[in-house]
């Protein structure tokens with residue numbers, strides 16, 4: 397360990413902190429910084445890299461363009477660099493494939509150089525105290541070989557994304573074979589699907605729908621049940637007036653509201669992002685089920701109004717007790733895949749050790765967490781302020797603008813500290 401105290405350490409190097417790293421680079425920032433990422437290299441949701449899946453946001457909402465359309469890190473620059481700009485234009489779409497967007501993000505990360513230390517999973521952040529005051533932070537990390545490292549910083553930006561949600565009754569089965577979260581689909585399930593198998597997919601959102609459609613077309617032709625609490629798969633609303641809630645101006649509007657109005661707005665617009673799927677995907681699934689009916693098949697099933705009330709690991713698979721319109725029944729599956737979304741809980745994050753110093757979990761307008769008197773470092777969060785900053789917070793929509801806001805706040809923090817030290 398060195399005694400060097402970084403101006404800023406970023407935890408996680410997904411799109412949020414990548415956008416921040418680019419913002420600092422383009423501002424010519426003097427901040428001494430490093431980003432830590434647990435994966436061995438850049439990868440955006442690698443477990444859901446389903447071929448044919450498209451982006452749900454326009455490529456113009458890339459890492460930079462909303463703030464700086466002339467940036468060398470834009471999606472258009474990427475296309476130009478790769479020699480595909482004209483052919484992309486010929487496709488007449490705003491929505492690249494997920495595979496291509498991941499390639500864009502990886503290109504941008506590589507172009508930045510070595511700002512990120514990969515294979516560094518942050519395990520804890522601790523306060524470094526002197527005479528009752530916290531002067532800086534100690535960031536503990538571990539690589540895949542189990543080697544530990546320690547870095548010091550005056551500011552951190554936490555952007556670890558969401559954690560896979562394992563609701564009851566599945567919590568106790570986590571880590572067992574035969575059951576996984578959608579987060580691991582392409583690695584943990586797809587290569588192991590074999591003829592004659594029976595697969596359950598739980599959930600009614602985009603991931604569950606994508607997985608169902610992917611398995612429907614799988615060469616091994618497994619039987620697949622899509623198990624849905626609700627009565628119907630519903631489309632995400634991406635109509636133009638509704639889409640305005642993902643605009644950068646909306647963050648300010650939302651932040652200025654009282655908590656009741658914010659909550660009402662989030663509830664009102666939840667159908668843009670939660671438990672919904674793209675309309676064209678729903679149409680595809682409907683067509684698949686219709687075609688199957690024409691051919692009197694039964695391989696693919698939509699189990700509506702149905703919820704799992706018990707789950708058990710058996711030698712031959714995972715047994716689910718399902719409660720649906722026809723009452724309770726048990727089914728055994730070779731694979732159970734949870735399309736049950738993600739949790740974002742600061743108290744359970746690497747910041748847990750700082751909880752005695754935390755005043756509240758809701759950050760200020762510029763994403764800084766309020767801390768108690770005597771705590772001098774700054775902690776910013778990305779993707780953890782949906783209740784105060786709006787539905788765009790966990791998405792890509794405002795990355796470019798938020799990154800600039802955090803970069804400016806971090807530079808101001810450093811400048812004030814240097815003035816105070818003079």
Ligand SMILES: Cc1cc2nc3c(=O)[nH]c(=O)nc-3n(C[C@H](O)[C@H](O)[C@H](O)COP(=O)(O)OP(=O)(O)OC[C@H]3O[C@@H](n4cnc5c(N)ncnc54)[C@H](O)[C@@H]3O)c2cc1C
Nearest residue numbers: 408409410411412433434444451452517518556557791792
């Ligand atoms: C399959 C899928 C598709 C999506 N598609 C879209 C879309 O089309 N449009 C849209 O707007 N949003 C989409 N989203 C929402 C998604 O949250 C954002 O696209 C984006 O990934 C958010 O970026 P992030 O950097 O905040 O989080 P993440 O992308 O989750 O990145 C977090 C990074 O932090 C790392 N990390 C986590 N914990 C640690 C730790 N302790 N130490 C070190 N590193 C750590 C992770 O390995 C990861 O690389 C999608 C989400 C999923 C799951």
